[in-house]
Every structure is written in structure tokens, then in C-alpha cells.
Amino acid sequence: xxTNVTSLGRSGLYDWMIQRATAVVVGVYVCVxxxxxxxxxxxxxEQWKAFMTTTAMRIFSVLSFIAVVAHVWVGLWTIxxxxxxxMWLRLSFQGFCAVALFMCFVWAVLILWGV
Amino acid sequence: xxxxxxxxxxxxxxxxxxFAYQFPLPAVTSILHRISGLIVFLMIPLLLWILxxxxxxxxxxxxxxxxxxxxxxxxxxxxxxxxxxYHLIAGVKHLIMDxxxxxxLSGARVGAWIVLVLSIFTALLLGAWLW
Numbered sequence: 631x632x633t634n635v636t637s638l639g640r641s642g643l644y645d646w647m648i649q650r651a652t653a654v655v656v657g658v659y660v661c662v663x664x665x666x667x668x669x670x671x672x673x674x675x676e677q678w679k680a681f682m683t684t685t686a687m688r689i690f691s692v693l694s695f696i697a698v699v700a701h702v703w704v705g706l707w708t709i710x711x712x713x714x715x716x717m718w719l720r721l722s723f724q725g726f727c728a729v730a731l732f733m734c735f736v737w738a739v740l741i742l743w744g745v
Numbered sequence: 746x747x748x749x750x751x752x753x754x755x756x757x758x759x760x761x762x763x764f765a766y767q768f769p770l771p772a773v774t775s776i777l778h779r780i781s782g783l784i785v786f787l788m789i790p791l792l793l794w795i796l797x798x799x800x801x802x803x804x805x806x807x808x809x810x811x812x813x814x815x816x817x818x819x820x821x822x823x824x825x826x827x828x829x830x831y832h833l834i835a836g837v838k839h840l841i842m843d844x845x846x847x848x849x850l851s852g853a854r855v856g857a858w859i860v861l862v863l864s865i866f867t868a869l870l871l872g873a874w875l876w
Contacts (some may be wrong), residue, residue, distance in 0.1 A: 650843070653836050660833060675799075675806040682800060702786050709779055727786075734789050741793065745800045 638704050649704045652697035659694035679745065688742050695738045699731045770857040778835040781828040788825040795822075819875050827868040834864045 639645045706727045714720040798809040838856050847856045
């Protein structure tokens with residue numbers, strides 16, 4: 631089995647599994663948000679805040695953000711490996727993605743626990 | 746494409762002549778899946794900013810509504826959400842194909858058509874919802 635230190639699951643098969651498992655989590659999360667928005671056409675701030683700050687939604691949101699980070703990492707790793715050939719450029723791009731994703735994740739957690 | 750003198754040596758295709766080929770529809774939906782994924786990744790800060798503004802306070806919630814009423818803001822949000830839903834629909838097709846459904850050539854073509862039609866329909870719905 632081919633392994634590569636920069637992939638997430640250390641092998642293509644694990645990356646394949648991670649990509650699909652996280653996709654399902656994020657897909658369900660998007661459907662829940664869309665469902666809520668469709669049920670509340672004239673959404674007020676109080677309704678929105680009450681919904682997003684329930685413990686269940688907070689946990690689901692954080693779970694989804696973790697899934698997004700893993701999903702984006704596998705996806706961008708795949709794309710950069712396919713299209714960016716110079717090693718230094720590819721590693722720079724992947725490094726940038728890792729830092730950006732980490733910052734987005736911290737920001738997301740701060741938003742959810744700040745309110 | 747190949748003449749009678751069959752070239753056995755594998756040849757590389759340069760980027761210029763790549764566009765001379767007519768791509769099959771599944772190839773187009775596949776590259777769009779990658780492009781839409783990249784777009785959504787680049788737009789994560791925007792989506793987080795919207796989440797932040799919508800939850801921080803009643804003031805910021807109303808400011809956000811005002812900010813999002815302009816055409817440019819709506820268009821950017823529409824583009825981002827359309828890319829997100831394209832990515833989601835194409836992803837569901839991927840999962841269905843992983844289960845062994847529609848893996849042959851004709852199935853792949855049908856699947857690609859369904860993805861395109863559904864995502865155009867979703868983009869129109871998003872437009873109607875935003876405007």
C-alpha cells in the first residue's frame with residue numbers, strides 16, 4: 631500500500647473513507663440549516679439565536695466544522711498533488727491551507743461559544 | 746484519431762491541445778466538483794463572517810440584513826451557495842456510485858445529466874429565495 635506523509639489518513643483508502651464520512655456529516659448539517667430556514671421565512675434574531683445556541687446544535691456545529699476541516703484538507707491535498715508539480719510550491723500551498731483551516735476552525739468555535 | 750501507423754509510445758498532452766478535445770459530460774461534472782469545492786473553501790471566511798454577524802447581537806443581525814440586501818452581496822452569496830449545493834449534489838452522486846449504482850458508461854452519463862439539471866434547478870431556487 632502506498633503511503634504518503636502529507637495525506638490525512640496515511641493511505642489513500644483512509645482518505646477515501648474520511649472524505650465520505652465527513653461529507654455525510656456536512657451534508658446532513660446543511661440540510662438541517664436549510665430546513666430550519668425554510669420553516670422560518672421571516673426569521674427573527676431571537677429565533678435564530680435560540681436555535682443555534684441549543685446544546686444539540688452547538689455540538690452538531692462543532693462536529694460539522696471538524697468534518698469540514700478534514701474534508702477540505704483531503705480535497706485540497708488531492709487537488710494540489712494533481713496540479714501543483716513543483717514540490718516547494720505544493721508544500722507551501724498545503725501549509726497555507728493547514729494554517730487557514732486551523733484559523734477558521736478556531737474562529738468558528740469562538741463564534742459559537744461567544745454568544 | 747489514430748491513423749494506420751499506430752504509435753505505441755505514450756505521449757503527453759500539453760495544456761493547449763487539451764482544450765481541442767471534446768470532454769464527455771461526466772468529465773465536465775467531475776472538474777466542476779473540484780472547482781466548486783475550491784470555491785466553497787475560499788468562501789469559508791465569508792460564511793463564518795455571516796454566521797458571526799447573525800449571532801453576535803440584534804444590531805449586527807440587522808446590519809447584516811441591510812448589508813445583504815445589495816445586489817453585489819446577494820450575487821456573491823448566491824454564487825457561493827450555488828457552488829456549495831453543486832458540490833453537495835455531485836457528492837451525493839459519488840456516494841450512489843460508490844454503492845455500485847450507475848457505474849457503467851451509460852449510467853455515468855445519466856448521473857452527470859441528473860447532477861447538472863438538479864444543480865441548475867437548485868441555483869434558480871436559491872436565486873428566487875435571495876431576491
